[in-house]
Amino acid sequence: MNTPTTSSRPLGRCTLVGAGPGDPELLTLKAVKAVQAATVLLVDDLVNDEILQWARPDARIVHVGKRGGCKSTPQAFIEKLMIAAVQEGETVVRLKGGDPFVFGRGGEEVEHLREAGIPCEVVNGITAGLAAVTALGVPLTHRDHAAGVVFVTGHAKTGTADGARHDSTDWAALAATARDARLTLVIYMGVAGASHIQQQLLAGGLPAGTPVAVVQHASLPHQRQLVATLGTLVADLAASGLGSPSIIVVGDVLRGMAAAGAPASSRFGT
Incomplete structure (x- = not known):
């Protein structure tokens, strides 16, 4: 008799983090803690590279550029990456310029994560x-x-x-x-x-x-x-x-x- 099998790997988690307008010193303490804990970082194009100094050495950093007038990573692809990484047990940080909920498409990403049964925390950032x-x-x-x-x-x-x-x-x-x-x-x-x-x-x-x-x-x-x-x-x-x-x-x-x-x-x- 065949019995259904389930993955022993626990579900990871995802946090949307606002990286602020550019100056790394404007990053919040809560944002720094989230970046330090991440095993996977999905980083927007406008995020200052200096902020990545807080990432752990073994973190996987994926640049998913989104800038008007330039070639951008499709939003649907970014959302699939987030969901897949969490389902693999990763601690995912979606690092976004400014604030995730101010023209950052954070609302869309939270909706897609919730539809996939994944709770999501949001860390505000100083908006531009x-x-x-x-x-x-x-x-x-x-x-x-x-x-x-x-x-x-x-x-x-x-x-x-x-x-x-x-x-x-x-x-x-x-x-x-x-x-x-x-x-x-x-x-x-x-x-x-x-x-x-x-x-x-x-x-x-x-x-x-x-x-x-x-x-x-x-x-x-x-x-x-x-x-x-x-x-x-x-x-x-x-x-x-x-x-x-x-x-x-x-x-x-x-x-x-x-x-x-x-x-x-x-x-x-x-």
Whole structure:
């Protein structure tokens, strides 16, 4: 009589870890502990290699690059790798730039792990949108300038029945809300679509003189930034040569840059 056999290998575990914006000193203690414990590390392209100094010598490190405009590892393949490694008893860390739950596809990965019967822990990291404004010496919110903040992706696209791809963000409506509710807009992955975003924000009622900053490689030694206004954003961005990965910040909180001693533009007014 044949009896079913089961694997004696215990199920491993998986942790999604936010590696922060780039500066390895911004890694949390909990993130360091998770990296030190991992037997398998699946590492995103934007993760600073210096963070891997915390990995154990025998850890298997797999680079699964995902960057806009570049060749990327398919998301489905990454999820299969995670699930297979956990089922083999490995301690898996999915190391992601910024925070796993802020435009990091962490939600999708957690869903797929749970569907496979695998519990998953998430360790937050400092998101690039916060690091970018901190590097400029200004806050995301301020009692005099901004009552709230909106994090939004600059390349949200949705498919339609005709096969076309359309922007799923109503930038004009967002502009009107930001103006009326005094919100700071923090736009991820928006450099490629900066012209469209600029046009729609202006159409929605944000004044052309609204301060804008673009920060590339926030928190790293080679960080670069541009200070402009909404009306001059596209021209100034082209002249600056800044590209991805960059954060675009729009809002009156940037008027505090001069008081903070950071470089400010005379276009901001008073």
